[in-house]
Amino acid sequence: MTSRLTTVAAALCLTSATVALLPAPSSAATGPDRETVAEGGHTARISRTEYGIPHILARDFDGLGYGYGYAFAQDNACGLADQVVTLRGERSRFFGPDGEQGKGSNLASDTYYKGQLRAGTVQQLLNRKAPLGPTAELRRMVEGYAAGYNRYLRDTGVGKLPDPRCKGKPWARPITPLDLWSVVYDVNGVTGVTPLAPDIGNAKPPTPGVDDPMTSGTSNGKSTTATKATAAASVAPSRPGPKAAGVGSNGWALGRDATRSGNAMVLANPHLPWTRGNLRFYQVQLTIPGTLNVSGAGLYGTPLIQIGHNRNLAWTHTASDAQHASLYALKLVPGDPTSYVFDGKAEQMRRQTVPVTVRDSHGKLSSVNRTLYTSRFGPVLSSNWTAKTAYTIRDANADNLRSMNTWLAMGKAQNLSQLRAAQDTYQGIPWTYTLAADTSGGTYFTDSSVVPHLTDEQLRRCASPDGEERSAALDGSTSACVWGSDSDALVPGVYGPSNQPKLSREDYVANSNNGPHYTNPEAPLTGFPGTYDSDPRLGQRAQLGLRMIDQRADGTDGLGAPGFTGATLRASMLGNRVLSAETGRDDVVGMCRAHPRMTTTDGKEVDVRQACTILARWDTRADTGSRGAALWAAFLDRLLRSGGPDTWHRVPYDPAEPLTTPRGIKGDDARVQRALADTVQDFAARGLPADTRLGAVQKWAGIPLPGCTGRRGCFNIVDAGPGSGSGTPPAGAFGTSFLMAVELTPSGPRAHTLLTYGQSANPASPHYSDQTRLFTRKRWVTERFTAAEIASDPTLRVTTLHR
Structure with missing residues (x-):
C-alpha cells in the first residue's frame, strides 16, 4: 500500500515536473486500482477519490479535455446523449412529436433547434477569433472532450452501457465539438431564449377572422385564455423579459474581518433542477501543471468549472436579478400579420423553413416542414400573436460563446484583480452575479453578466401599455426603444464593465438572488442602471442569509464564539432555519390557542388543537426529522396562495426597515385561520398525521431531504x-445542488463539498x-486537492488514458 500511494503521489505532483512523470503511450498500469486505455497521442490521468469524484491530470488542454470527457461519460453518457438529441432537433425522430409535456412539445422544440443548426448560429460564433470566439486552448479542450466521450462510448459499446435509459438505444451516438458548443450556447440562454424554444418553434400567424383571438376567441388552435396564460408564464409581470428558468442560489464571500482566522472563505449554494441535464452539476478537478489547477463543479456537457477554487482564489455565482433578454411588442401591418411597423415603415418578418423528421406511433418516419419567424429583434413567439400584435425576444446572450473564455481565465486567476481582468476582457458571464475572495482576505461582488443596455428613461417610456401581460414588453415600433451600447462593451447592445455594479469589502459580500443594492447593508450599492435591479425589496431567503451573517458576527446564532470558522460556515449552511416560522410561528400558535375550532373554505368546522400543540413544540427548523415542518409548509403555501402577503403580515413591508419587514402573521385574519383549518383538513383526508416528519413527505430516491422553499423563508x-428521484423517468426535485465551503489558508485551500444528487x-x-x-x-465531503490528499484516499482508482 505504501509503495502504491508513493507512486500515485509522484504521478500527481502539481509541479512543472509532472509532465515528465506522466507515462508515455507505451506505459501500462497494473493492479486492481489501475486501468490503462491507450490510443496514442495525448495523455490524461483520471484519479477517482471517494464518491467517484474525478481529478484529471494532463500535459495540455487536448489531454485535459480527453480525460474530462471520458470521466464524464463513465458517469453520465446517457445524460449528454439526451441533451445532444435535443440540440440536434431530433426528439421527434426518436421519441415522437409529443414528448413528456404532450401537445407536440418535441416537434416545437425540434423546430427551434433544427432551425438553429440550419442557420449555423453556433458555427458562426465559432468562426470568430478570441475574445469574441473561443480561445485556441478551449477549442482544443472541447475537441478532446468530444474524443474522450466518444472513446468511452466506443470501448464500452452502446449495448453495454450501464445506464438503462440509453443502453442499446440508437440515439446514444458519438458527439462532435459542435454539439458541445451547442450545449454551452443553450446554457447561456437559460434566462432568455432557451426556455422559450417551444414557444418559438410553435409560432404561427393567425388567420384573419378564423383564429384571431381578437375576433373569434382562439389563437393557433388554442383558447384566448390558454394563450394568455402561456404568455403570462413566459414573461415577468413588470419587466421587459422572460422569467428566469428555474435557477437560483445563495452565495457568500467572507473576508478577513468576518472570520476568526482572518482567512477568507466562500460559500457556494446554487439552486437548480435535480433532473434537468443541462443544469445539473458534475464535480471535478482539472490540472495542467504550471497552467491550470482548479477544483469545483461544471454544468453537464460544458468543458470547464463554473463554480470553484484554485490555490489562492475561490468564487461562486448566484442568478442575477438583471434582465438578460427583452420582450418586444410588434405593431403589425393591418391585413398582414407577418409584417410589422418600425419607425413608420413596414418590415417583413423573415421566414425559415425547417424540415423535421417525425416518428409516428407505428415507428414510421416522415418529414414535416415547419416555419420559424424572426423580426429585427429576434425570434417571434406563438403566445398572443394576434392580427394586431406579435411578440418577439432579443436575447443579450444570442452572440455569446465567450462564457467559456471567461471561466477558463477565472480558473487561471490567482487573485481578485486577475479575476476582474478575466471578466472585463471576455465579458461572457451569461446570467449570474459573481462573489469571490482570495488569500489576501478581500472579497468582491459584481454583476458582470451580459445585460441589455436600456436606460431607466427607456424602461419608463417604452413599456407597452396594452394590457397586464403585455406590460412586460417594450415598444417594438420605434428605434427609441432599441438597446444602446457602452464604449467599453465588447459587443454592441449591452452595458460595459464601467456601468456594472461592483463592491469590494473586507467583511463580506452576499447574495440570494436579490438585486445588488444590499450586497452588504453597511455599504448599499447605488448608481447603477435600473435594469440591474427590478425590486429593492428583499425576499425571505435573502433576509435570512443576511441575518445569519449578522448573528454569526456577534455570536448570537447558537454556534459559539463570534466569527466564522470552517465548521460554523458549514453549520450555518445546513442549519435549516425557516425565517417565516422564526417570525410568525408564535403568532399562529397564539391564534389557534384562542380559536381551537376553525372553519374551512368549504364550511366545515375542524379541531386544530393537535396541530397547535405540534407547532408550539416545533423547533422552527426544516430538518428531516422535524415534526411540524411539513404542517407549517403546507399551511404557509396555502396562505401565500391567498394573495396579498402584506395584508396578512403582522408588520407589513416598510422601506425604512428593508432587512426585517414584512414579518409576523395576523392571527385575526380570516385567510390565516382558513389556511390552517384547510391544512388540518387536508392532512386528515390524506391520512397524514399532523406531526408527520418532514423527511416522510420530501425525498430523493427514497432518502429523506431537509430544507424548504425560499418563499417559506x-x-x-x-x-x-x-417520490422524487424514483420511477422512470424519476420525478423532479429542485434546490440545493452543489455545495462548496472553502477557506483560503496560507498553506492552501481547505474545502468541503457536497453534490446533493451525486455524480451520476x-x-x-x-x-x-x-x-x-x-x-x-x-x-460533507472533505475535498482532496493536493497530490498527497488525493494519494491518501483508500478508495483511489486511477485510469491512465493515451490518445
Whole structure:
C-alpha cells in the first residue's frame, strides 16, 4: 500500500515536473486500482477519490479535455446523449412529436433547434477569433472532450452501457465539438431564449377572422385564455423579459474581518433542477501543471468549472436579478400579420423553413416542414400573436460563446484583480452575479453578466401599455426603444464593465438572488442602471442569509464564539432555519390557542388543537426529522396562495426597515385561520398525521431531504415530493445542488463539498444518491486537492488514458 500511494503521489505532483512523470503511450498500469486505455497521442490521468469524484491530470488542454470527457461519460453518457438529441432537433425522430409535456412539445422544440443548426448560429460564433470566439486552448479542450466521450462510448459499446435509459438505444451516438458548443450556447440562454424554444418553434400567424383571438376567441388552435396564460408564464409581470428558468442560489464571500482566522472563505449554494441535464452539476478537478489547477463543479456537457477554487482564489455565482433578454411588442401591418411597423415603415418578418423528421406511433418516419419567424429583434413567439400584435425576444446572450473564455481565465486567476481582468476582457458571464475572495482576505461582488443596455428613461417610456401581460414588453415600433451600447462593451447592445455594479469589502459580500443594492447593508450599492435591479425589496431567503451573517458576527446564532470558522460556515449552511416560522410561528400558535375550532373554505368546522400543540413544540427548523415542518409548509403555501402577503403580515413591508419587514402573521385574519383549518383538513383526508416528519413527505430516491422553499423563508432550498428521484423517468426535485465551503489558508485551500444528487444521473449507479445520504445527515465531503490528499484516499482508482 505504501509503495502504491508513493507512486500515485509522484504521478500527481502539481509541479512543472509532472509532465515528465506522466507515462508515455507505451506505459501500462497494473493492479486492481489501475486501468490503462491507450490510443496514442495525448495523455490524461483520471484519479477517482471517494464518491467517484474525478481529478484529471494532463500535459495540455487536448489531454485535459480527453480525460474530462471520458470521466464524464463513465458517469453520465446517457445524460449528454439526451441533451445532444435535443440540440440536434431530433426528439421527434426518436421519441415522437409529443414528448413528456404532450401537445407536440418535441416537434416545437425540434423546430427551434433544427432551425438553429440550419442557420449555423453556433458555427458562426465559432468562426470568430478570441475574445469574441473561443480561445485556441478551449477549442482544443472541447475537441478532446468530444474524443474522450466518444472513446468511452466506443470501448464500452452502446449495448453495454450501464445506464438503462440509453443502453442499446440508437440515439446514444458519438458527439462532435459542435454539439458541445451547442450545449454551452443553450446554457447561456437559460434566462432568455432557451426556455422559450417551444414557444418559438410553435409560432404561427393567425388567420384573419378564423383564429384571431381578437375576433373569434382562439389563437393557433388554442383558447384566448390558454394563450394568455402561456404568455403570462413566459414573461415577468413588470419587466421587459422572460422569467428566469428555474435557477437560483445563495452565495457568500467572507473576508478577513468576518472570520476568526482572518482567512477568507466562500460559500457556494446554487439552486437548480435535480433532473434537468443541462443544469445539473458534475464535480471535478482539472490540472495542467504550471497552467491550470482548479477544483469545483461544471454544468453537464460544458468543458470547464463554473463554480470553484484554485490555490489562492475561490468564487461562486448566484442568478442575477438583471434582465438578460427583452420582450418586444410588434405593431403589425393591418391585413398582414407577418409584417410589422418600425419607425413608420413596414418590415417583413423573415421566414425559415425547417424540415423535421417525425416518428409516428407505428415507428414510421416522415418529414414535416415547419416555419420559424424572426423580426429585427429576434425570434417571434406563438403566445398572443394576434392580427394586431406579435411578440418577439432579443436575447443579450444570442452572440455569446465567450462564457467559456471567461471561466477558463477565472480558473487561471490567482487573485481578485486577475479575476476582474478575466471578466472585463471576455465579458461572457451569461446570467449570474459573481462573489469571490482570495488569500489576501478581500472579497468582491459584481454583476458582470451580459445585460441589455436600456436606460431607466427607456424602461419608463417604452413599456407597452396594452394590457397586464403585455406590460412586460417594450415598444417594438420605434428605434427609441432599441438597446444602446457602452464604449467599453465588447459587443454592441449591452452595458460595459464601467456601468456594472461592483463592491469590494473586507467583511463580506452576499447574495440570494436579490438585486445588488444590499450586497452588504453597511455599504448599499447605488448608481447603477435600473435594469440591474427590478425590486429593492428583499425576499425571505435573502433576509435570512443576511441575518445569519449578522448573528454569526456577534455570536448570537447558537454556534459559539463570534466569527466564522470552517465548521460554523458549514453549520450555518445546513442549519435549516425557516425565517417565516422564526417570525410568525408564535403568532399562529397564539391564534389557534384562542380559536381551537376553525372553519374551512368549504364550511366545515375542524379541531386544530393537535396541530397547535405540534407547532408550539416545533423547533422552527426544516430538518428531516422535524415534526411540524411539513404542517407549517403546507399551511404557509396555502396562505401565500391567498394573495396579498402584506395584508396578512403582522408588520407589513416598510422601506425604512428593508432587512426585517414584512414579518409576523395576523392571527385575526380570516385567510390565516382558513389556511390552517384547510391544512388540518387536508392532512386528515390524506391520512397524514399532523406531526408527520418532514423527511416522510420530501425525498430523493427514497432518502429523506431537509430544507424548504425560499418563499417559506428557508436558506437551504429544497422542493421535492415523496417520490422524487424514483420511477422512470424519476420525478423532479429542485434546490440545493452543489455545495462548496472553502477557506483560503496560507498553506492552501481547505474545502468541503457536497453534490446533493451525486455524480451520476444513472439510478443504477452507486453515485446516484450516495451524497444524498450525506446531505440528509448534514455531512460533507472533505475535498482532496493536493497530490498527497488525493494519494491518501483508500478508495483511489486511477485510469491512465493515451490518445
